Amino acid sequence: MAFKKKVSLKDIAQAVGVSSALVSMVLNGKAKQYGIGEEATRKVLAKAKELNYQPNIMARGLRSGKSHLLGLVVADISNPFFAILAREIERAASERGYTVIYGSSDEQPGHLCTLMNTLANQGVDGIIVVPCENSEDLISDLYLQKYAMVLVDRFFPNINTLSVSLDNAKACRDVTQHLLNQGFKRITFVSYESELYHTTERIRGYREAMQEAGLGQNVNVLELPQEKYHEMMLQVFEDNQINKNSDALIFSTNSLTIQGLYVLNQLKIRIPEDVAVFGFDGGDVFHLYSPAISYVKQPVEEMGRKAVTILIDQLESDEPQEIKRYELKPELVITESSLKK
Amino acid sequence: MAFKKKVSLKDIAQAVGVSSALVSMVLNGKAKQYGIGEEATRKVLAKAKELNYQPNIMARGLRSGKSHLLGLVVADISNPFFAILAREIERAASERGYTVIYGSSDEQPGHLCTLMNTLANQGVDGIIVVPCENSEDLISDLYLQKYAMVLVDRFFPNINTLSVSLDNAKACRDVTQHLLNQGFKRITFVSYESELYHTTERIRGYREAMQEAGLGQNVNVLELPQEKYHEMMLQVFEDNQINKNSDALIFSTNSLTIQGLYVLNQLKIRIPEDVAVFGFDGGDVFHLYSPAISYVKQPVEEMGRKAVTILIDQLESDEPQEIKRYELKPELVITESSLKK
């Protein structure tokens, strides 16, 4: 019990009275190229439409060695940022005649590896990956094995792959400058403990802006461990509540921002009176929270489309393409949470 | 430029000195069944592992007529409910050796149709669909064409398909009873203008509970048009603010709840003092809002897994399976927003 699927090239060929080779050529738009007669071309086209011919993807794939399938591995599809990214990638791919199959690594290199293998087994032509912590070697290996691959959202500076990401340093420099302009001086940067380049870049942007403002001695970066970050945050903020060593917080990811709000909420720390807040990636929570939370808005759609475009260009060109990194510009959405009262 | 992919059955066959037919049998675990010798079996297995053999999915698919691909069409992947559903479906499918390809219909039957065709072209073995408004005929057609199909989250009572959904009437009956127990009497049910069964069921549950409580005259159902629901809600709530004709609101979907919160927020209507609120599907917004918003929690994971299980069982069984509808039980998460002060 499955899809009924019948009409083949042969059926059309028989109906029209030509060979299936001819039908194939016509249906692939190569009638001119192969010098097929007008008459035959017309009849084949008509019959194909009449019978609602749909090429058998398996046969075509087997013959051509191409599947027109793209793999996508995101960190976590239940995170709205990745969900929207996935949707955009799916759309862009579909416009180019490709289908996307995907999975979430849940930030675990083991899962990433399994997934990549699954995708490779499914015969994807290329792959779009949001790499996770400790996956540098894995990515590097796959890259050397000539996987057609684009890294998105994150990349490794030491592996020369195609990539599309945010200009993370600029984003955090802008945020920091905005807070400084508002008059906040003791700005704390809340981040994960991570060696991923986009994380360190975000920290760098913050740090540089602080130093440029002559507030190098106020630089305070919280690098929370991935597992226990909620408790850690609780502890640190509790401490802060007493000692007042921060007047503003920058959260470096969407999930950190949300977790941070839970904690601030729980501790009854007022925003922005007790501490100003700047988050990442937005979402309904940011708008509905009182006060509304300022955030860095990433050009998600553009990011997805760009990744698809450069991957497919790579796949379809004969000469190897130039390897390029694309860095997209962030936008700040500024609301009450980051304005001095 | 694509994946390198080499080792075939023939390679193993040559290396070991047997036919590729034998290799195929062994690697499919049919050595016993075909009476292959111990020696040969052992050697083939070893060589396959050594060469890291991966079957060519296209060839297998072509030969068998099965792709081990499942299609999934959700209403909107950027809605966390569907994102989590999708992830769970992907996981469950993967455990059974299937891969999922998906897309969002954006609640538009046109998109749904296009997507279903795309998926069919990709040769999916079966399909999991969250049907949208006005898609009953389309689904019915496809069903008659023997598409192997499971409806999830929603279904049409007149089409006898496999389906997995919430017991929607019970969910809303429970919610209404909870609010009644709290002492709320003028409960308004906020819903979309929709003919989808899950919507009417939700309304029915509310209505029945009201009637059982002898409050039939208080029944008030808002059926907002899909496009302009934000403005409509604003208008209605503004009116309510003046005339005080509701002391509690039940929002029948996640997005309605969130939009409702935007509106209540904007109008400075206090929850639960001015009006109690009960929502659907949860999410961070619900927990972080002040006050935290009560909601109906759906067993999303179970829903996804069940859909996959019954679809694959259907696909892999020779006799046609019994067509069954599964209705899962809701759980209420009760917080301040629905408690009488």
Added chain:
DNA sequence: ATTTTGTGTTAAAACGTTTTAGAGTTATAT
């Protein structure tokens, strides 16, 4: 008159797998 050129078409092979029918041995039963 024969070769060349051009035009429109097809037969056949190939992609990698699975399965069917049966081949070649050896062992057992008549």
Added chain:
DNA sequence: ATATAACTCTAAAACGTTTTAACACAAAAT
């Protein structure tokens, strides 16, 4: 001895597509 069964294995076909080499025929050039 001979037929029969039992045990291992293989050749070949099939799935539907794309592409290459070549064929048949006509028109043009030698």
